[in-house]
Amino acid sequence: MDSRTKILNAASELFLEGGGAGLSVRAISKRAGMSTIGIYSHFQGKQGILDALYIEGFNMVRDAMDVISEGKANKAQVLESCMGYLRVGEQNEAHYRLIFGETDAGYEPSEEAISARNSAFSKLVSVAGSYLPEASTIIERRQIALDVWAIVHGYVSISHHAALTHDPSIDWKAMALRVVEMHLDAAMALNSD
């Protein structure tokens, strides 16, 4: 196996196990069975590792939202796409926290990482936007995508921080979906005037 992939696998494993806290350069290199220097020759230091995980995270989000085959979406499909997003937020908390800057205060995503983020947001625009009437402008589509994003992200983020009181009977994902649905209905009512 390539040294680069060995390091990446080790980092991904550690990140999954202990989140950002246990993700030190020395821990990664130890797990990968080599010296710390590889992280600086194969990646650009820890920044490069975080970049790789950041991209991995946004690709998860994008793929999870990619449920619409072609053309116009119905409401159920938009909600299913949001459900994919919510599931990623729940099941991949470490990645999700990283892509929303909750892991390392010093980390700044690279150009490539930002384009991965934009790619995920484009997917959301295409999904949420395709629910609007065909005459809708790109501005309107981006707007409703941003609204939906804020709602689902808001619930994911809150659920992560309320994890202290960890009440499993609370269904965050259902709450978020309900708010999204209400918003879609209201937006559709406005746009069809």
Added chain:
Amino acid sequence: MDSRTKILNAASELFLEGGGAGLSVRAISKRAGMSTIGIYSHFQGKQGILDALYIEGFNMVRDAMDVISEGKANKAQVLESCMGYLRVGEQNEAHYRLIFGETDAGYEPSEEAISARNSAFSKLVSVAGSYLPEASTIIERRQIALDVWAIVHGYVSISHHAALTHDPSIDWKAMALRVVEMHLDAAMALNSD
């Protein structure tokens, strides 16, 4: 001036200037004009400093939402309360990022800090909940408060991370308020059935 307040002021200044990145124990003690040891005798180390700032942050949020004098709120008042929240998120980004775990991966709020958070959320429940019909249950009030919180927090959080592309012409606060208003209307329509 008390040593304790000297340290707290120094920490608050540094936090305001450089966020969580420059907030080191040595930097705080240097700014306060004393040794590092004071942070461990007067506070419980860095955890104690972060706790103080965390509480400060949530008190800002609570006070900013405290716009309703007594009794039932109208929609404008709820929106004004949300506007207060949004302003804190915009003008006190460092504090806001801290209270949503985006500063130090290792920090865990203490019991006192959590009660400050609960106090702020209670304020939101009382504001958003009082907009509902009087017959509404506490469950319904907490639910709409959570919805509103997710929306405004979602927008604040997204605005912080889109700060890379920093387009000042985008009015995040207005977008958030519009979504909140749509949600309030929809929720009111449902609850008055």
Added chain:
DNA sequence: GTTTGCTATATAACACTGTTATATCTTAGA
């Protein structure tokens, strides 16, 4: 076949972090 040069890897060090053990200084009470 030897030498050169490039790459990958290793070791050790540097500057930083939070934390603490030890020592000094100050001050209030007996």
Added chain:
DNA sequence: TCTAAGATATAACAGTGTTATATAGCAAAC
């Protein structure tokens, strides 16, 4: 005045990301 307790200072420890230096391996050139 002596004592005890608290506040402050210094220095060290273990950890972090990073890098300068040194070694090993291996492919290409002569």
